[in-house]
Amino acid sequence: MELLFLCGIILFILLSLISLLFLHNYRSTPTYILPPGKMGLPIIGESYDFLSTGWKGHPEKFIFNRLSKYKPSQVFKTSILGEKVVVMCGAACNKFLFSNENKLVETWFPSTISKMFPFSTQSDYKEETKKMMKLIPTFFKPEALQRYVPIMDKIANRRMEEEWEGKDKVQVFQLAKRYTFWLACRIFLSIEDPVHLANFAGSFNRIMSGIYSIPIDLPGTPFNRGIKAVTVLVRELREIIKQRKLDLADNKASPTQDILSHMLLTSNEDGRFMNELDIANNILGLLVGGHDTVSAVCTFIVKFLAELPHIYDAVYKEQMEIAKSKAPGEHLTWEDIQKMKYSWNAACEVMRLAPPVQGAFREALYGFMYAGFQIPKGWKLYWSINSTHRNPECFPKPEIFDPTRFDGSGPAPYTYVPFGGGPRMCPGKEFARLEILVFMHNIVKRFKWDKLIPEETIVVNPMPAPAKGLPVRLHPHHL
Template identity: 45%
Template sequence: MEFDLLSLLVFLIISLLLIALIRNLRRYDHPNLKLPPGSFGWPFIGETIEFLFGKPENFVGERMKRYSPDIFKTKILGEKTVVICGPNGHKFLFSNEQKLFTAFRPHPMQRLFRSYRTKATAVTVAAAEVETKVIRTPGFFKPEALVRYLPKMDAMTQQLIGSSWYGKSEVPVHSLSKTITLSLACRFFLGIDHPERIARLVEHFDDITNGMHSIISNFPGTIFYRATKAAEAIRKELRAVIGEKKAAIASGAPAMDILSHMIIVSDPTGKFMPEAEIADKMMGLLVAGYSTISTTMTFFMKYVGLHPTIYQRVYLEQMEISNDKKDGELLNWDDLGKMKYSWNVMCEVMRLVPPLQGTFREVLVDFTYAGYTIPKGWKLYWTVSTTNMNPEYFPNPEKFDPSRFEGDKMQPYTFTPFGGGPRLCPGKEYARLAVLSFVHNVVKRYKWEVMDPLEKVVGDMMPTPEKGLLVHLHAH
């Protein structure tokens, strides 16, 4: 009997579904282990759709109520995953890095950033050693190094705010925050004196940021396809920058930035990182130092614009610093210590709108937590969503209230926007400098009103005001 094309297609589809169902049932059959409660969802896709397109705090909160407040299992982005919840979960995670689990990047990130692929080779292992040596050993992100960069950061922020908003009454905040953040990152990471060279690629960075947490579907028009094209464009530009930097180093220019050190530092065998690998590492650093900081700047403008009394306290604090300075004198390290209330405001912004929802780990050995066993090879998802909006730790969690961060009110491990333990974000101090420099310069120049207080926020993994957060400016 001959099958026509339609019959054959139906037969193949049914066969594939049956195979998937059988594999799905067998794959998670661990008869000797007490696995965490939860659901792996649908074959293939698991619960990825709910994870990517529902609010993260809802995805996590609903499962904590349904299964356990301590731990639950799911399947997201193609991986069997457990979520360890609450401050005790945070403490356990931060205390066991590199013992029970190690860093893992989801498959979309691995595809976009080739150096993130988990299959170890001699080249990738050597590159990882060089990357660690460059970033950790010279201490680019340590206060003693950042203190030298702060005046430049202040000057660049002043210039960009002035050139973008001077003489205007209505402006979109998000576009400026992205330009400032990417310009600072290019200057700090790449040593580019004219950062607009990379800043003009800002839309490409947006596409990559969205693509890092998306379904891998590399067809024209999809989020992941746009991200792939954006990564190619940025890689090409970075290869050109690397070539110029090598020429400058050969002519005797000092190595004053991360890119230069990544070029000149070798691994223990004497090998240098290939240019393609350097470009990939630098693209990862730029993305990390771009989207999270610009998000925090943008939502600072929103929440402070909606709360005049909070604005007034920030303004008075910043003007006290400004009034103590001579004309043209830039920010210094001591000034940051005087911005306590401004930083409390920023912390409350990050609590309500986390610039980073969470990160993944890969389980190295079977281990037990809260009475359940997590098998080797599974993934662990750490997220701020198990604490940030929990009324047990933050009463009236929907309310914008910077006073939460005054004194010793905070319970340990309830607010962890930069992670913790050995994998505490190395750029934490850099981010603090960038956002406080922005606060100092914007409140000195302007008071503002948010044009649409109910503007929709899109992109739950990377929150963005749908219309760019239009504000009405009043110059001082």
């Protein structure tokens, strides 16, 4: 009996010590708090709210409504595109994410991309993106960009002559898309045949809608239409790649003529070359990225110049000084582009108010703390361009169109981010600048114009576009 009592006393002491140790550890362990926010419905989350604000023409509302609700916090949690997401807003968040690329976070793409783009079993979309980030800067070196200017001017001239001149009314968005598409196909693939280009163009519009959609692969859904469009284009691109290989072997094609030749002849660190499927997908990604974004910017430049005659007049004056310096039939040069300072400021202000991309995703490589909140490993992070572009603390009177914001040193760091930032800044930024300025030069020197739908709705799905394509009435200049 005494032995049983003694064992009970020992057990009580042991349990007390364990309880005290547990209590000490519990108190010394910090309490991790997730950012404020709601996760929405099962599976769907808040995807509909996230996408529908863009469909209704106000993509910034999803962000700003929640920032207002959870202020002063600049971060909140949600669930979109089937993922747990922390939305991070403001210049400080931009700086944190851009500075910690490949340290705490890495680029993440919606699962729709890996499902839509069938990379080979030796690769995946994330690996291929890293390869392309190393490859593209070589192709977009300053000496290469200088060669592209007259090519761009030639294509812009042709598009203006065939699709704009002699017309009373035109739909700007479709014409801008054809300009950027023809240009990308010429410089990336050396394709100029109108029939070939027309076959290509039909499928492109469905791809971007599929990428930023709920990944439901049922007939009629944007995701399903996107998959079908990718399949058609990859098949076409593989035929082009096969022919280019033959042309390179027979010296009928130049190793430096375009990015396709560059991909075919460039090996990785292990001496391996990309296979046809991966090259086709990479080319397709370049065409999608370089086609839709720049065409959206060109379209909104036309919109804002129609609404703001004083801005149009300043751009016109600058461009006509350049036009009058050229001999008949002489194309633009790199030196001409450098003179278009006010025009580029105006284009930058267009991208501030109507950014072609609303934001981008990252993935947390590790769990970490930010602004007093725990960001769990594996969660997705979304940084919002509008959270700074339309923020009065970053841009006073943000609703006012003012190109002088970009005079001198321009906006404060991490506030103006249409091309992203850090190691993941868009490698085609300078290429896009050339496309945009060549477009501005060619349209302004030929026309003035009026919008035919004064209050046309802007739909974001996922790129911004006028709901009716921005129809305008042209008033040609008589030079």
